[in-house]
Amino acid sequence: MIKPIYVIADLHLSELHPEITDGFLAFLKRAEQESSALYILGDLFDAWIGDDNMTPLNTLIAQSIKKLSAQGVNCYFMPGNRDFLLGQSYAKRCGMILIKETSYPIHVFGHSIRLLHGDILCTDDISYQRYRKIVHNPIVQWLFTRLSLNYRKHLANRLRQKSQSTNQFKPHEIMDVNMNAVAEIVKRYHLTHLIHGHTHRPGKHTLGDLACDRIVSGAWESLGWVIKISDEIELESFPLIHDHS
Ligand SMILES: [Mn+2]
Numbered sequence: 515m516i517k518p519i520y521v522i523a524d525l526h527l528s529e530l531h532p533e534i535t536d537g538f539l540a541f542l543k544r545a546e547q548e549s550s551a552l553y554i555l556g557d558l559f560d561a562w563i564g565d566d567n568m569t570p571l572n573t574l575i576a577q578s579i580k581k582l583s584a585q586g587v588n589c590y591f592m593p594g595n596r597d598f599l600l601g602q603s604y605a606k607r608c609g610m611i612l613i614k615e616t617s618y619p620i621h622v623f624g625h626s627i628r629l630l631h632g633d634i635l636c637t638d639d640i641s642y643q644r645y646r647k648i649v650h651n652p653i654v655q656w657l658f659t660r661l662s663l664n665y666r667k668h669l670a671n672r673l674r675q676k677s678q679s680t681n682q683f684k685p686h687e688i689m690d691v692n693m694n695a696v697a698e699i700v701k702r703y704h705l706t707h708l709i710h711g712h713t714h715r716p717g718k719h720t721l722g723d724l725a726c727d728r729i730v731s732g733a734w735e736s737l738g739w740v741i742k743i744s745d746e747i748e749l750e751s752f753p754l755i756h757d758h759s
């Protein structure tokens with residue numbers, strides 16, 4: 515029997531939440547036993563200012579993912595809106611294959627599945643989409659990575675504060691996916707499943723008229739979340755248990 519493919523997103527790892535880091539390390543051991551591949555669909559880290567910022571946390575995570583990939587579990591990473599600067603150098607340290615949001619659907623277990631972080635589906639949030647266009651510009655990114663680490667930290671903090679204060683006043687609906695954007699992708703790629711994170715609204719939605727399921731992973735907080743792909747596609751939540759071994 516072929517082992518399932520695991521998909522996770524939105525762990526938002528940071529020094530502020532060691533319990534989530536512990537939960538992730540325990541999850542990686544589980545994934546080593548249970549899965550054939552792991553897709554991380556972005557926002558693995560709460561912030562990423564460049565692959566040269568090797569903190570103890572980033573080093574620990576790289577070593578742990580590397581261990582999993584060395585066991586033959588293929589690991590893939592698609593950047594989210596928090597860690598879109600995570601590049602080839604860090605991916606290599608983790609033994610992960612960096613994949614772009616523009617990648618084609620994967621055809622596994624008879625499904626046609628498109629994997630996304632999910633932010634590009636939130637087209638009602640016009641100011642965010644405008645910001646996204648700027649920060650995804652390769653020239654802007656190149657310039658940013660040329661700044662000193664300290665100055666990048668400072669800029670990242672200011673950006674985060676600004677996004678927190680503006681998001682506070684945004685209506686709930688515009689922070690969710692736009693159904694026209696969903697339908698467009700489903701039709702264009704003849705998808706049977708669309709899998710994403712980002713919205714922090716875990717759930718399984720049947721898009722009846724499109725004959726497609728949209729499965730949304732949850733953000734790791736008090737629970738961890740994994741989407742398991744095999745003949746069936748399941749969304750599972752589990753308590754974050756510290757692994758003492
Ligand atoms: Mn996100």
